[in-house]
Amino acid sequence: MKLVPATILTGFLGAGKTTLLNRILKEPHGHRIAVIENEFGQENIDNEILVQDSNEQIVEMSNGCVCCTVRGDLILALATLAQKRAAGELDFDHVVIETTGLANPGPVAQTFFMDDEVAASYVLDAVVTVVDARHAMQQLDEHEEAQRQVGFADRLLLSKTDLVDAAQLAALTARLTRINPRAPIGKTDFGRVPISEVLDLRGFNLNDKLELDPDFLASEDAHAHEHEHGHECGEHCGHDHAHDHHHAHHSDDIAAFSFRSDRPFSTARLDEFLGGLLQVYGPRMLRYKGVLWMEGADRKVVFQGVHQMMGTDIGARWADGEARGSKMVFIGKNLPKETFIRGLEQCLV
Numbered sequence: 001m002k003l004v005p006a007t008i009l010t011g012f013l014g015a016g017k018t019t020l021l022n023r024i025l026k027e028p029h030g031h032r033i034a035v036i037e038n039e040f041g042q043e044n045i046d047n048e049i050l051v052q053d054s055n056e057q058i059v060e061m062s063n064g065c066v067c068c069t070v071r072g073d074l075i076l077a078l079a080t081l082a083q084k085r086a087a088g089e090l091d092f093d094h095v096v097i098e099t100t101g102l103a104n105p106g107p108v109a110q111t112f113f114m115d116d117e118v119a120a121s122y123v124l125d126a127v128v129t130v131v132d133a134r135h136a137m138q139q140l141d142e143h144e145e146a147q148r149q150v151g152f153a154d155r156l157l158l159s160k161t162d163l164v165d166a167a168q169l170a171a172l173t174a175r176l177t178r179i180n181p182r183a184p185i186g187k188t189d190f191g192r193v194p195i196s197e198v199l200d201l202r203g204f205n206l207n208d209k210l211e212l213d214p215d216f217l218a219s220e221d222a223h224a225h226e227h228e229h230g231h232e233c234g235e236h237c238g239h240d241h242a243h244d245h246h247h248a249h250h251s252d253d254i255a256a257f258s259f260r261s262d263r264p265f266s267t268a269r270l271d272e273f274l275g276g277l278l279q280v281y282g283p284r285m286l287r288y289k290g291v292l293w294m295e296g297a298d299r300k301v302v303f304q305g306v307h308q309m310m311g312t313d314i315g316a317r318w319a320d321g322e323a324r325g326s327k328m329v330f331i332g333k334n335l336p337k338e339t340f341i342r343g344l345e346q347c348l349v
């Protein structure tokens with residue numbers, strides 16, 4: 001059977017990966033795409049944000065960050081998809097793996113070479129990295145993961161160019177080219193980009209990856225070692241991979257927490273509370289999103305943001321018999337979780 005090309009879609013927290021994927025899933029380009037989602041934190045919110053269509057299969061892995069704990073699951077997800085395809089239960093000609101914003105794409109790419117079963121069914125097409133033009137300079141300064149995602153890319157797509165001026169764009173482009181002179185730089189405007197810049201790039205060249213990271217194919221031991229010690233990366237994967245130098249060293253002070261309630265929010269109270277949070281903690285709030293039940297609303301409200309820039313959208317109607325409730329995830333640097341949780345509780349009706 002022909003090998004199925006797989007695309008790894010990466011990019012720092014909030015860069016616009018889901019927006020791009022949504023766009024791709026909606027477009028009539030003739031590809032049948034299976035999606036594997038990896039969500040940072042416990043809540044599977046992207047699944048609600050992603051459009052679902054009978055042609056698209058969403059397989060989700062929410063037990064952690066893709067680079068550390070999920071590789072076994074990734075293999076399983078890929079194998080399950082391949083089996084269903086072979087049995088005629090699923091029909092797809094491409095796989096897209098959306099990684100979490102904090103993932104190092106290296107080990108994800110590596111799966112396609114290290115695992116025989118995966119290699120028998122799939123060929124890695126390319127690593128596509130979405131770069132948030134508005135926040136990338138700061139993210140590249142502060143987070144090694146952001147640099148790795150750029151470094152590993154076969155194609156860079158700049159999002160949010162509408163939020164920066166020409167000089168900022170030129171400075172960012174120059175920096176990206178310095179980090180990764182190999183990857184062509186394109187643009188995605190709220191996910192709008194020609195499909196030919198995302199799929200079937202045939203961009204993955206193992207030799208390039210080896211140049212970037214000589215340990216690329218030598219990390220099995222590192223993983224085994226880690227697991228021998230019974231060490232499980234938590235949801236924020238905040239440990240120091242000291243013995244595992246090929247990995248990005250995830251910043252210890254970045255953490256995620258979630259909030260859930262089965263009571264509706266008061267719109268006025270929530271607006272006021274979130275407004276205040278953003279003013280005080282915005283610079284440290286890397287990413288937040290949620291699906292909310294607002295008092296009196298018959299549709300879900302999807303809220304999300306990056307630093308001080310928050311937006312809301314009207315989501316799907318609450319289905320008959322569906323249990324209503326809200327779930328939110330916050331990812332940030334040294335955020336006072338208790339203050340957030342207590343404040344949110346005060347906003348419930």
Ligand SMILES: Nc1nc2c(ncn2[C@@H]2O[C@H](COP(=O)(O)OP(=O)(O)OP(=O)(O)O)[C@@H](O)[C@H]2O)c(=O)[nH]1
Binds near residue numbers: 020100189304311
């Ligand atoms: N102004 C502007 N906003 C954008 C653009 N693309 C995406 N966004 C917004 O950026 C926010 C984050 O987009 P997502 O697609 O959810 O980002 P993501 O990379 O999937 O986020 P995580 O999976 O949480 O890391 C959303 O509010 C989008 O509407 C763009 O081109 N311009």
